[in-house]
Amino acid sequence: MKIRIVAGGPPFLIPDLNSCDSGSDIIWVGVDRGTFVLLEAGIHPKHAFGDFDSVSDVEKEAIIRSGISLNVYQSEKDQTDMEIAFLWAMDQNPDELLLLGATGGRLDHELLNLQLLFNSLEKKDTAVKVVDRHNEITLHAPGTYRITQDERYPYVSFIAYKEEVSGITLRGFKYPLQNAALQMGSSLCISNELVNKNGTYSFDSGIIMMVKSRD
Structure with missing residues (x-):
């Protein structure tokens, strides 16, 4: 099983999502605005996590109508939406986990997303990567x-x-x-x-x- 988590990073850094869709065992997961990014790319995520404060009312309505399994959280919390989704994904014990849309934009979020890789070191059977159009980070x-x-x-x-x-x-x-x-x-x-x-x-x-x- 492979999991692809998509966050709402700058569009010019997000790879072609359809090129990452290889195989029938891929689970797509949206994080906040990344959920709408997936829908726009014609990909229907199985799960979505977030407070959805970075989408417009129209985009949020489209997400709700899509029938995705939504995990909605308050804006004020001790974990970022990406961390919540990442920890959920690691609990699924995938063979591969890609974090997409996780770089660029706010530097604090980007640095935290890179530090999330530290939580994967003990999971030797899971290959975890942060990927954008210019970089692959492990x-x-x-x-x-x-x-x-x-x-x-x-x-x-x-x-x-x-x-x-x-x-x-x-x-x-x-x-x-x-x-x-x-x-x-x-x-x-x-x-x-x-x-x-x-x-x-x-x-x-x-x-x-x-x-x-x-x-």
Whole structure:
């Protein structure tokens, strides 16, 4: 099972949603205005979460008429609509979870959406990604990982998350590394590229945010 959560980020950053609709086992979920974004794309989400304060009265009426299973919350609460939807999705134990429409716009929401990835580290059987038209963002615990060239995202960056990363080794990259340390705030591993079809990255401690991107 795969879950796609769509929030109401800037339209120019939201990927073509129909290109993300591959397979019969996909569950679409709307978050607030993202629910209307899905309906406009011709996709009928199975669930929707939010206070729906970012849609017009006409858009809200369209959402209500659609027959989607709505989970409506008050505007004043301790969690964002995205966090509520994310935690629900993780409880479903999907093989893959994509967060779309989660970047751009308000920086506080964008940063929180990226930090939600931290809650997925213990779910090793679920691949969680934040995806927009220019980036694919994932979070990783220590280990060894294989990476394949992706023409959609030719640049690969590694960013220390929360603390120093030790023993980082990059093989098959334009700028390889061997047992290096990556500090918080360091640009050491920004804008790298694979020179071979496949490569590997590994590290001994810390947490890494990997950003695959394009201009």
